[in-house]
Amino acid sequence: MVTVENLTKSYHKKTVVSAISFTVKKGEVFALLGSNGAGKSTTIKMILGLVKPDAGDIMVKEGKVIGYSPETPFFPVFLTGMEVLEYYGSLQKMKKEVIMETAPRLLEQVGLEKDRTKIKHYSKGMLQRLALAQALLGEPDILILDEPCAGLDAMGRLEMLEIIRKLKEAGKTTIMNTHILSDIEKVCDKGVIMKKGKILRDFRMIDFQKDGALEGVSLEELFLKTVAV
Amino acid sequence: MMIIIKNAIRERMRKKEIYVFAALGILLLLLFGGGSTTLQINGVPVTDFSNMFGIMHGMVTVIGCLLALLISLQTIPNEYERRTSHLVWVRGISQTSYHTSLALANFLSGVIAVGILYMALAVYVIGNGETGVLIRMIPAFLILCINIGIISLLTSVLSIKLPAAVSGLIGAIVVIGGLLYGILDTYRSIMGGFTGSLLGMALRVLPDFNQIRAQSAAICKGGSIEWHGILAGLLTIYILSIGLVCLKRKEA
Numbered sequence: 001m002v003t004v005e006n007l008t009k010s011y012h013k014k015t016v017v018s019a020i021s022f023t024v025k026k027g028e029v030f031a032l033l034g035s036n037g038a039g040k041s042t043t044i045k046m047i048l049g050l051v052k053p054d055a056g057d058i059m060v061k062e063g064k065v066i067g068y069s070p071e072t073p074f075f076p077v078f079l080t081g082m083e084v085l086e087y088y089g090s091l092q093k094m095k096k097e098v099i100m101e102t103a104p105r106l107l108e109q110v111g112l113e114k115d116r117t118k119i120k121h122y123s124k125g126m127l128q129r130l131a132l133a134q135a136l137l138g139e140p141d142i143l144i145l146d147e148p149c150a151g152l153d154a155m156g157r158l159e160m161l162e163i164i165r166k167l168k169e170a171g172k173t174t175i176m177n178t179h180i181l182s183d184i185e186k187v188c189d190k191g192v193i194m195k196k197g198k199i200l201r202d203f204r205m206i207d208f209q210k211d212g213a214l215e216g217v218s219l220e221e222l223f224l225k226t227v228a229v
Numbered sequence: 230m231m232i233i234i235k236n237a238i239r240e241r242m243r244k245k246e247i248y249v250f251a252a253l254g255i256l257l258l259l260l261f262g263g264g265s266t267t268l269q270i271n272g273v274p275v276t277d278f279s280n281m282f283g284i285m286h287g288m289v290t291v292i293g294c295l296l297a298l299l300i301s302l303q304t305i306p307n308e309y310e311r312r313t314s315h316l317v318w319v320r321g322i323s324q325t326s327y328h329t330s331l332a333l334a335n336f337l338s339g340v341i342a343v344g345i346l347y348m349a350l351a352v353y354v355i356g357n358g359e360t361g362v363l364i365r366m367i368p369a370f371l372i373l374c375i376n377i378g379i380i381s382l383l384t385s386v387l388s389i390k391l392p393a394a395v396s397g398l399i400g401a402i403v404v405i406g407g408l409l410y411g412i413l414d415t416y417r418s419i420m421g422g423f424t425g426s427l428l429g430m431a432l433r434v435l436p437d438f439n440q441i442r443a444q445s446a447a448i449c450k451g452g453s454i455e456w457h458g459i460l461a462g463l464l465t466i467y468i469l470s471i472g473l474v475c476l477k478r479k480e481a
Contacts, residue, residue: 048318068315078243091317
């Protein structure tokens with residue numbers, strides 16, 4: 001579904017992403033795991049076309065629609081959740097009647113109400129949910145979620161992960177950027193561990209589930225062992 | 230494009246910033262209009278409608294230009310600062326289309342704000358029983374919108390590349406210079422020498438807001454207008470539109 005080959009990006013002569021490669025197959029939830037400054041967000045932005053790579057290739061299966069949920073979503077504070085979906089739906093040229101039919105369903109799917117509450121009264125968790133809802137507009141085949149659980153409390157995180165899990169069941173391909181190991185354990189199929197713009201190693205969650213053994217360690221131990229290098 | 234324009238204008242409407250600015254402008258107008266018996270120019274009391282209307286029309290121009298500047302200043306930088314641009318770009322909207330929509334929203338918001346001021350002026354005209362002027366105020370308003378267009382576009386274009394504070398400062402210099410164009414031109418001809426030629430160079434790039442204001446006022450008074458100033462204003466808008474198409478941000 002998505003193939004990244006030798007992707008490289010530098011800012012002011014500092015390499016932030018260095019020749020990374022990975023493949024995400026249909027229906028997989030793929031994790032970009034790493035500490036702050038590992039190059040995860042830059043990688044995501046390059047896949048989305050928000051940042052131009054210096055080198056490398058990004059191949060997305062032809063005709064596939066991508067939905068994107070940013071790390072720190074900002075929506076015009078004077079709008080309601082429904083109006084936000086109407087706005088972004090119109091931007092992607094969805095028909096008015098389709099938006100009016102889809103938007104309430106999406107709000108419900110992410111646990112928000114179709115009411116007159118303005119965005120300025122939304123909590124961080126509600127904003128993250130709304131960000132996911134706008135990413136789901138137009139039935140995207142691929143979802144790119146930048147730190148979907150950032151700033152959420154324990155309950156909010158669990159609910160968000162449950163939504164991602166349900167989307168996976170519905171066949172969505174997801175690329176998720178996070179530094180929270182337990183989130184990956186709950187929803188991801190595979191991923192890569194990044195540090196200073198490089199992929200240090202890849203992993204598959206299935207390997208941890210076999211007697212909890214990949215090199216005899218858990219994901220947390222593997223991560224610590226990898227980034228300590 | 231329309232949806233971005235609509236949303237940007239809706240933001241201003243709901244944040245009430247247009248109304249606040251326009252209300253302040255009306256307050257200023259009322260201060261002058263209401264106290265006409267005490268207003269003097271060169272020691273001569275200015276009380277008749279013709280004089281008062283000219284002064285108030287000039288004030289609408291000055292306040293309107295400043296309003297247009299204030300309204301346009303933050304729009305584009307805010308979009309990038311809040312990263313709302315990300316969610317627009319990923320939907321396949323080009324930068325040119327995005328910036329143009331925001332600049333048009335700035336222009337239309339400016340027109341609405343100045344329109345509110347103009348309505349206050351219309352109330353003054355009706356109050357004085359000068360209904361003939363009222364009809365002429367419509368084309369006069371359209372002419373005045375050229376000034377609003379130039380400022381909105383200039384500030385929008387500058388803010389694609391520059392921080393809001395810098396584009397605001399440049400915009401303010403252009404507004405003041407453009408409104409004082411006639412005085413500066415007279416000063417240039419008196420000065421001569423290096424200062425004169427420096428001022429002459431500055432005047433070549435400054436839009437003549439005063440000329441456009443004068444044409445707008447002439448329409449209100451039923452006088453003839455000089456098309457040169459209006460055409461120069463429209464040409465400035467055209468040149469600035471090219472900047473809107475050519476200037477791009479490197480990344481969202």
